[in-house]
Amino acid sequence: MRIEIWSDVVCPWCYVGKRRLETALAGFEHRDEVEVVYRSFELDPSAPRHGHELSTSVIAQKYGRSEDEMRDMQQQLVDLAAQEGLAFRLFETVHTNTVDAHRLLHLALDEGGAAQQRELKEALLSAYFEWAEDVGDHAVLRAVAVSAGLDGERVDAVLASEEYGDAVGRDIHRARTLGIGGVPFFVLDGKYAVSGAQPAALFGQALEQAWAAAHPQLDVIGSGGEACGPDGCAI
């Protein structure tokens, strides 16, 4: 079974949703036969490649909220993330571009498979939300990628080029085709969708349903038709 997750590195609900899915997977009987693959989604493609401003300020300006209002909302998010064991430093995060992070996630998938990509995804989310690092900065990206097991020279080469930019574009195009307007967005076996950071119990239900659909009993459309068996041919 394959789960595709459209997600951005600077999306708090994506990190919370990742934990909730992991909780569901831990309790899922067939977890060893589930492959999780991350797909690229950019919440703000126009964000600068290097973060200069705090996310809080940018978001407050963009949506015409006061910074105090924003901080109240963010505190709620910090409290919710804490329930999942995540120590968010949301007031310190910077407004930054994620396309290079996504390119590295494709590199990880391509060269190390889904397990390595998951490790990098976790490291990037943690770097941004728990360490308030600028995940648009190449030095930060390199350090995070190497810590997740990627080869430093390949990382440098990818960052210095536009490699995997087309793969990021394809993911975003597919998201549009699927009508995905927000992330996280989970697609199970290309067939079942879960939108948003749903409770672990709902993810558990989705896993069971997708598993059952992928391992069907034969669904008998016509039975008892004229046939021949070891006892002859019915007429």
Place this chain on the structure above:
Amino acid sequence: MRIEIWSDVVCPWCYVGKRRLETALAGFEHRDEVEVVYRSFELDPSAPRHGHELSTSVIAQKYGRSEDEMRDMQQQLVDLAAQEGLAFRLFETVHTNTVDAHRLLHLALDEGGAAQQRELKEALLSAYFEWAEDVGDHAVLRAVAVSAGLDGERVDAVLASEEYGDAVGRDIHRARTLGIGGVPFFVLDGKYAVSGAQPAALFGQALEQAWAAAHPQLDVIGSGGEACGPDGCAI
């Protein structure tokens, strides 16, 4: 979409069912995207490799019927087959073994693909039911196989060996696993079953259902979960 058909070469309902499925396929919009593959099933593995006795006599003895009773039943079958444009010579067919015919059907699938296998299957069924040939006899098998486009030397080599015997065995094992007790038995996309020579309309319905299942719209299990979009992160 793939249709697997468990079937025997000496099974009258298999021939009738084949025609009814073909009628349904002819009226099916996506017929060009349907692949039909035949799987081996032996109604009587203990039948002699060369037919000595008429099927009618053997079946009558086996099931304790009089030959007259058998002939009445067979006439009904002949009449039904005629409705599908098939000229059955059921009173002349001989009791014979089909394992070698099945081995050649695997050869055809392996070397010429599903289209060549279908051509051979049709030729074998016609040879047995319309021409009352002994499809256990190697000379007959060779002539039929070559007429269906197979290479004569490969056919000779396969007939002289036990090649593809394991493939026949696997098909029969799978039939047992699926609980198939009689043939024809149709499995669509490993998911939907049609048992017996059903009316063409039922095959049509099965085709539509399997097609729809193979081309799903996303089935939303959870929607409206907490997510981030271009307009920010809902809380």
